[in-house]
Amino acid sequence: MSSILTIKDMRSASVTLVPDIFINEYMPEANGEFVKIYLYLLYVMHGRTAAISLSSIADAFSCTEKDVLRALKYWQKAGILKLEFDSERKLSGLSLLPLESASAAPASMETAVTVSGQESPAQQEEPGSPQPPKYLSPGAIRQLQKENPDIGQLLFLAEQYLKKTLSATDMQRILYFYDELHFPLDLVEYLIEYCVSQNHRSLSYIEKVGLAWHQENVHTVDAAKQRTNTWSRDYYAILKAFGIRGRDPIATEVEFMNRWMKEYGFSLDIIKEACSRTISQTAKPSFKYAEGILSNWRQNNVKSPSDIDGLDQQHQKRVKASEKGAETKSKAANKFNNFHQREYDYEKLEKQLLNQ
Incomplete structure (x- = not known):
């Protein structure tokens, strides 16, 4: 001691x-x-x-x-x-x-x-940069707990899920969804429960998921459950297309898949095709390689598998045109050698030169 x-x-x-x-x-x-x-x-x-x-x-x-x-x-x-x-x-x-x-x-x-x-700060921030969350002050949190006893119950449950004592900042980040984004308390609880069930206890991760729900107008537990069930099925379908089985997706893989489905707006059929082509080219699952394929398809305004077929046909035409051009250049380069070459008797020539 x-x-x-x-x-x-x-x-x-x-x-x-x-x-x-x-x-x-x-x-x-x-x-x-x-x-x-x-x-x-x-x-x-x-x-x-x-x-x-x-x-x-x-x-x-x-x-x-x-x-x-x-x-x-x-x-x-x-x-x-x-x-x-x-x-x-x-x-x-x-x-x-x-x-x-x-x-x-x-x-x-x-x-x-x-x-x-x-x-x-407004002038220094880049245009379109997200505004920082407006957290409650510690004093406001205490006042909120006095007005609504269920707040204390939520924070208690959060400590059980996260397996730690909440700091003042932790409370601010959790109650941001209730106070600023107007999530019902049961939805905030489900948000934490869901993220922990996916082996994520980081409040930064929980914050990202909650903000995604808000952007998608998910404001009830039923809507959140429907969304998480759908997205979970999609995650595992993509992993299966990569030949990955027996494990959950890791955070970086989730980020890629969310980008493909949400930001790029691709259907599972298109994403699975990109996964298949990735395996064919690299002989292993590579989210970065698939990102390159899907990013290119997005730039070419691909909306359906038929659009991919159209791009493939255009690519084949370009390849054939390139090969034909290379063949033409090769023939032109070898044209000088296409005349009939004379045959000489070098021994006879040598004797003639010696006798001169």
């Missing part, structure tokens, strides 16, 4: 106060560099420095301005920070929000810091 440590406070009077709730609920799940940035902002609030900018913060921690902005955006998403921008969409300031109820902090309770010199 380890001995008890005695801690003495011998610091000077000049200290930076860190809220206990930050240490207990926010800090454990955050990147260490992000924690440093937030602590530095608390330090700045005590007037230790006259002015700050993204560049000065970056210099203080030997990182880039983008790293600093990434940390600020993380704390804004966590609900304890609010970024402000001027008319030119440059980052001009930020507000430290109360940690207890970040989602409803009144303006009078905000503590502001002026920051200069960076474009807004």
